[in-house]
Amino acid sequence: MSKKRILVAEDDPHIRTGLVDTLESEGYLVVATSDGNQASSLFPQDTFDLALLDIMMPGKDGYSLCQEFRAKSPQTAIIHLTAKSQEIDKVLGLKLGADDYITKPFGVQELLARIEAIFRRTGSQAKNDKTTELPSKLTIGPLTINRSTYKLEYEGQDCALTERELKLLEQFYLHPGEVLNRSVLLDRVWGIEYYGTTRTLDQHIAQIRKKMNSLGASDPIETVHGVGYRALNEKASRHF
Structure with a gap:
């Protein structure tokens, strides 16, 4: 079975490094960037199964990237990483096409569980989808x-x-x-x-x-x- 490819767009170097190390240790193939514009340029050049998008980062923000990625690749799952805790911020991300969101600070196990749940859902749907x-x-x-x-x-x-x-x-x-x-x-x-x-x-x-x-x-x-x-x-x- 081919490894899942994940794009990480996060401007905080400590969080980004931690995400890359954690995801790679779980067997995922990871491409990381600290800038929304770089993430935008990477996306059409590669095929990703999941994108982890920080809401607030230099260049294009996570909302803009979500809209852009949805137009280019509707099948790619999207999880927003956000320091914002107000409901309206979460709702906006879902309206723009995100599959899920996780609020900082978050635990590694929670994030992995959400990623695994998304991949289980998409895999199950593919097998049973009439x-x-x-x-x-x-x-x-x-x-x-x-x-x-x-x-x-x-x-x-x-x-x-x-x-x-x-x-x-x-x-x-x-x-x-x-x-x-x-x-x-x-x-x-x-x-x-x-x-x-x-x-x-x-x-x-x-x-x-x-x-x-x-x-x-x-x-x-x-x-x-x-x-x-x-x-x-x-x-x-x-x-x-």
Whole structure:
């Protein structure tokens, strides 16, 4: 089995060195940088399974890098490293496409556990993912989801989707008209070992809706209060 490749973007030399030593001792291949601009230049030249991004560092910050990496490689997992503890800072990172965050100071074992959990989730999803049989383009209501380019398309316009957003839309496509419980969606998209709250799911749905609205399209996703979401039957369609 090939080793997982991890990008570490952290400006504190002590934390960066500690991360590199720890991750390499666990068998990961690590590329490290102290600058957001350097991280940006490294990313298209290499393929990473995970990026650990400090929020505040010289050059591009972790938020900007998260958006950039999501557009270039939706499959790469992202964990934000942040000294900020306010909820709004964590929420912003998740909205921009981060898979997780960890607040400094943090323990080595906690970080390793979070990394291992992400890799277990993605590995389990790859083995059991029925969406691999789906066509490259899906239709939900008036919208087209291009799975090859991670784009949401409507009347000649498009906008980028994160991997989580794409997977959520795939679930709505696979189950038109069905009410999908929040916990079910979390299990199918984030994995059964996800320990976060349903608020993360709600934030991702809100982001999808904003993107639909930005394209001028009607929203085919209905909120079923206290339960979850569904793609309205009369507006959802499936094509092969």
